[in-house]
Amino acid sequence: MATGTDSGVRFGRLGRAPLVVAFGAIQLLAFAVAYTTGAPTLYAYFVVGSVAVAAYAFDGSRFTVAAATLASILVVALGLPLALFVARQQPALIAEKALDPDVHRVLYLGVYGPLLAAIASLAFGVPLARLLADGFRGQQVVESLVDLPLVVPHSVAGIIILFGFGRGGAFPNVSVLGTMTGMVLAMTFVSAPYAVNASREAFESIDDRLEYASRIHGASRFETFRRVTGPLAVRGMVTGGVLAWARAVSEFGAVAVVAYSVQFFYPPAGGRVTAQHAPVFVYNTYLQGGLEESGAVAFLLLAVSAVIFLIVRYLTADSTTTGGVV
Template sequence: MSADTTTSTDNTTSAERRAVPASVGKGTTVLAVLTVQLVAFAVAFSLGYPGVYAVFAVLSAAALAVAHNRGTFGLAAATLGTVLLVALGLPLLLLVARQDPALVAEMAADPSVQQALYLSVYAPLLAALASVAFGVPLALVLARGFPGKTLVESLVDLPLVVPHSVAGLAILFGFGKGGAFPQLKILGTMLGMVLAMTFVSAPFAVNAAREAFESVDTRVEWAARTLGANRFETFRRVTAPLAWRGVLTGGVLAWARAVSEFGAVAIVAYSVDFFYPPKGEITGQHAPVFIYNTYLSSGLEESGAVATLLLGLSAIIFLLVRTIAYDDGGWP
């Protein structure tokens, strides 16, 4: 081995050794901050003053910005950003903290709850797959541009501002009895539920994929074309590997949006027949609809327990997707 090679290897090894403690130190810091936040919330909650934790969270974020010399602008950004995080996270923390563990366990063992949770993963997954399968080609066309692109983008984004009940009615008028495909049964069917979910979730898949395709350097694609690759080969070997994380993010967001849908599903498919192993064909409800019915019939405690189960299930799936898909830069 030459001296240059030895020196290069030593430098690489030294760089790797420096990088490992840095990453470990950063992870330790994040863990310490999270631990302090959870302990502070637990103390404030046990004392009956959860609002005190909100103040603590904002002040601690400001203190971290000062400690890291972020300047006046960084301090303002950290403080204002934490206000929004508290507004988003505190209700979820209180939802979980105020549950009776015994009641949550009881609801988790309820077959009707299990069926609702299963349906709320299965049906949104079908909607997300449909959104990605048909949305990615549209996103690629939008990313490349064409006359009338603005009009098409506005149509794609329209479901984001349409009230959910209106979305359900649109599905019935468009695809139900007297609609475009009168031979299809939409009302009260799994097909109707998936269509309603796809209607409200497709914009997330299309927009995330479009932004990912727009971030790909067109010069790289052009280089592949000049080397003899056709359009499909260029997409498969160049564009898709560079944009797949955005496509995956769009699919996950579409799934999450479908999981949370209530209004459109309640109108189109309040109760549906679906395959539930090992029982086979059964009748059940989407979890948001089931939670609403539980709230009306049994009150806040039982509906809160089911909501906690749905929240936990969604969080686990999100963590699994991020762990599997975002831990390295490889193209799957």
């Protein structure tokens, strides 16, 4: 009887890349058959079973088979709704929404607003992450404040922003309700923990001896950060910024409470226009136009977000893997 090692050797000779491609092709074919026959449930069972068989063929150990089978259930729960969402879209309706000027404004705001929130999260979050990585008295209180937005309901976050920065709040001269400023504040509130925590983990992973060597050679703390700590932690900063941006893109509750509709400068129009944050617009489209129209807008938002995410990852891949001193 072949052991797990024997199986690994056998597939190693064939090359695993072609087998992975073949496995993916089989999954696509099975999904197409299940979708056209109206039996997506059978495809879910097929994924779990095929993953178990593949795990046995590649490894052979009971632990790997069990782990892969259980993991495939979560993959199905995450991936199958997305696959069905994409498959059920109507190309003509997507094209119609893609040509709609109102949708253009929504998509622009859906990228531009979260970008401002991500920049703000990094600008103020990276210094805080550095201090948290070093440690100080009362750190637990600050950590709790940083992580609080992760557990606060979204609508409650919007109410907190209005109490804190609205009329009678910390900055009475700053208009928050129904403004771009309020939208960015709401997005920053919910997305800042991702920027802070990812940057902090990057700082904590750096060997303290590198900073110590920099300091004993006469470098100041700022020079050490600029030439040693910063370059080594840049991957975590980029990851935190991308996560903060993605979190802000998906925010609905806080934005709906603080800035349901906002005015902003829209370059194609050459002036200020009024629009809604993309999740709010999708929700309104669902209420007024039904599932098909809202699905088309959601598809466009998903496509734009995915493209931007991949571009950022690609552009920062080389620069964030050096890990050297500049």
